[in-house]
């Protein structure tokens with residue numbers, strides 16, 4: 001049986017960091033968008049515009065990634081609450097603590113991770 005209290009703290013720390021990152025990214029995106037509207041930049045023809053568009057797409061990608069990470073963390077916290085934390089969602093095997101320490105949000109064992117978690 002894993003010490004779920006310890007992992008809950010890890011997950012909650014991780015969640016806090018993700019929430020802060022999400023807030024920072026959202027305000028970045030908002031301010032870049034506002035700056036773009038103010039300057040009325042033509043994305044396609046103005047070199048400045050394409051830089052801004054690139055920054056926006058980078059920030060949006062990071063935002064999406066963080067949202068997915070947050071969803072995984074929330075799901076892991078739910079598994080802790082449900083008492084199924086630390087068991088592979090595919091085969092039900094106990095996930096080694098070393099793996100949980102590296103990726104406390106993972107829902108599967110190494111064998112079933114297939115590169116996704």
Ligand SMILES: [Zn+2]
Nearest residue numbers: 088091109112
């Ligand atoms: Zn498995």
